[in-house]
Amino acid sequence: MSLRERRDRDRARRRQLIVTAARELAETEGWEGVTVRRLAERVEYSQPVLYSHFKDKADIVRAVALEGFG
Numbered sequence: 001m002s003l004r005e006r007r008d009r010d011r012a013r014r015r016q017l018i019v020t021a022a023r024e025l026a027e028t029e030g031w032e033g034v035t036v037r038r039l040a041e042r043v044e045y046s047q048p049v050l051y052s053h054f055k056d057k058a059d060i061v062r063a064v065a066l067e068g069f070g
Helices: 003-029 036-043 047-053 057-069
Strands: none
Touching (some): 003 047
């Protein structure tokens, strides 16, 4: 596996971790309880890492919705 493939795989895993955490928070506390700060704490990555995957909270909500439709 090349370094590029490994980075892409790790990036996809981080993105999925963020989406899963957002869905779980929304299920337990509603969308008002889902904040970038709380997500960052939950997935143990900094807020800038989350912003490297998603533009904003609305982008995360869209990713959760799209996953739900899939």
